[in-house]
Amino acid sequence: MMSQLADLLLSPDDMAAVDRAAAASGIDSYGLMEKAGQAVAASALRHFPEALRYVVLCGPGNNGGDGYVAALALQQSGAVMRLFYLGDPKKLKGDAARAFADCPVVGETMARYSPRPGDIVIDAIFGAGLSRSVPDEVAAVIAEITEARLPVIAVDLPSGLDGRSGQVLGTAFRAVRTVTFMTRKPGHLLMPGRDLCGVLEVFDIGIPARIVRAQANGMIAENTPAQWQADLPTAATDTHKYKRGHLVVFSGGATVTGAARMSAMAGLKAGAGLVTIASPEQALAVNAGLLTAIMLRVVDDETALRAWLADQRLSTFVLGPGFGAGEKARQFVLALSERHLVLDADGITSFRDDPQRLFDAFADGPTRLVLTPHEGEFARLFPDIAADNTLSKVEKARAAAARAHAAIIYKGADSVIAAPDGRALINANAPSWLATAGSGDVLAGIIGGLMTQGAPAFEAAAAGVWLHGVAGQRAAKGLTAEDLVAHVTPF
Structure with missing residues (x-):
């Protein structure tokens, strides 16, 4: 038996x-x-x-x-x-x-x-x-x-x-x-x-x-709904879009806007009440011509971002997809240290020379930061942990989560989701065809959409990875990231 x-x-x-x-x-x-x-x-x-x-x-x-x-x-x-x-x-x-x-x-x-x-x-x-x-x-x-x-x-x-x-x-x-x-x-x-x-x-x-x-x-x-379902928010009969939270996704320049749009649409389909793309002026026309249900706002620099953050309804942010690595990304992340943030791709790489600066910014209080590194990005933020061949992938993810005070998604065919308190889940539902350009952007958006509704960081990360796998199964072989977004559904 x-x-x-x-x-x-x-x-x-x-x-x-x-x-x-x-x-x-x-x-x-x-x-x-x-x-x-x-x-x-x-x-x-x-x-x-x-x-x-x-x-x-x-x-x-x-x-x-x-x-x-x-x-x-x-x-x-x-x-x-x-x-x-x-x-x-x-x-x-x-x-x-x-x-x-x-x-x-x-x-x-x-x-x-x-x-x-x-x-x-x-x-x-x-x-x-x-x-x-x-x-x-x-x-x-x-x-x-x-x-x-x-x-x-x-x-x-x-x-x-x-x-x-x-x-x-x-x-x-x-x-x-x-x-x-x-x-x-x-x-x-x-x-x-x-x-x-x-x-x-x-x-x-x-x-x-x-x-x-x-x-x-x-x-x-194993990462299954039994591990996090009870911690996901449920929609009451009197809910409205503002109760379901406002997600912000940052766009890159005029030639690299697609990643942010896919991430934003994934967040909307995952249940966020409102989603806004924060776009530089140079990319405004491109984004405006391709958005419908997603809102758009010009945010060119740190000053504009900090002024916008006076609106406390902006609870969760996604930064990284197509954004570009560098000082601007670092400034934006540090400005968001009191909010919930999903940091992906270029956002992670921006802190490769001083990862402790990132960790210190989110060190206090409840876990607000979700990091989504693949193998190379993990090594950039946690070089000593990545190089320790005595550790399993689970042990590496747990050590990284404790150091960063963040929920870590150590991505791969066997993605491991870890929390600062030592909890770890191994995901096994992702089909191999999810390994395609833009797939990670969709994942970041799903997680942001769950967090903006009130899901804790670790549970949002774990649920996001699982829902991402389900969407990949539904989209089937040969999917593109656009196909994947179309199959995202909330749990």
């Missing part, structure tokens, strides 16, 4: 703590291993009934123990199977040793395995129990199986994949299916781990939810 805890994400260390807590509570740990291995065998038989033989590769730890249980279950089902092991199985300890002793299948050393057409490989070598590059013997087997294009079912995680970061430790299997237990790990969602896991099954082996949730602490999860 599928686990009801599959929304949670636990690191390998946290999951090991769950196992220990379960054993300490009196739960039969070997019984849990039996359920895990049997779930793997059941998945193999269910999804690959055409296999000419099932090949189980067992490692030197508990992941190997799951493999021995799976091998026994496959043999008892009458399937043709072979077993190969890494190291000396007689040196196994604990439950893994018992699983080996209970398995009557005679195995051979892993080096003796020769792939055959029709093999279905069950990878029970390392799972989440690996923190270094795979040994040469395993790397050679992975290479042979990959070259033979054999289907691989991974137990817990494809061997060679780091469950904390989703990164490959030297080399790794590319599984067609991965069977994990109780809940997922960050490496199941972070790239390239998500691609290497194939179809993911989360199987409930009987550890009480209270034990699992005690270790999860709710700080890391």
Whole structure:
């Protein structure tokens, strides 16, 4: 059965703590291993009934123990199977040793395995129990199986994949299916781990939810509506446009106005009551000729902006899309330090030489700043964090959010949204075709539209990323940013 805890994400260390807590509570740990291995065998038989033989590769730890249980279950089902092991199985300890002793299948050393057409490989070598590059013997087997294009079912995680970061430790299997237990790990969602896991099954082996949730602490999860829906504003029957907030998007010069218009329209479609593009005089005619529901105002310099800010109804701003990097962007951002701001693209790059100046401006009070960096922009604002290869993408985003006192969207195929208090969400609903020019401008506008209605910065950022993914799914392959805007809808 599928686990009801599959929304949670636990690191390998946290999951090991769950196992220990379960054993300490009196739960039969070997019984849990039996359920895990049997779930793997059941998945193999269910999804690959055409296999000419099932090949189980067992490692030197508990992941190997799951493999021995799976091998026994496959043999008892009458399937043709072979077993190969890494190291000396007689040196196994604990439950893994018992699983080996209970398995009557005679195995051979892993080096003796020769792939055959029709093999279905069950990878029970390392799972989440690996923190270094795979040994040469395993790397050679992975290479042979990959070259033979054999289907691989991974137990817990494809061997060679780091469950904390989703990164490959030297080399790794590319599984067609991965069977994990109780809940997922960050490496199941972070790239390239998500691609290497194939179809993911989360199987409930009987550890009480209270034990699992005690270790999860709710700080890391997949980005889904369950994480932020309750914090989004809902429209009352007596609402009007002013109650839904006034969003301002800054335009660049006459030849670079399109990004701001797409961002502004996304904010309007996300629910903002009013949206104004703040345009330099030189771009006024271009913007005026292409706007209908969106208002327009001339804002040429910092003086004009500060005068306009006397209107307290201007609650949320988007700066960056097509704006241009430089001193003007810095002046505008610092003038907005008391308001809610989504800073994107050129706005981020403008602070590459002095990011602390940006962080200091938004350091006090509730989180008002949302930063949306891609890989390169993240490195410009947080060079030391970006360069630390010991950190996962989640850990980098969390460290950046704490330093900047901002909600961080560390963009990519596996965008991570982090809050200054340590909460982090990994987004998994974005289709690959969202990687197109102008897509980020639309995202910034959606987030601004949610914030101007009263959504907190982190929740607006997370909801914006999710809604952006939904819009991409609706627009389908071949979308342009204009198509994407047309498919933006509020939650």
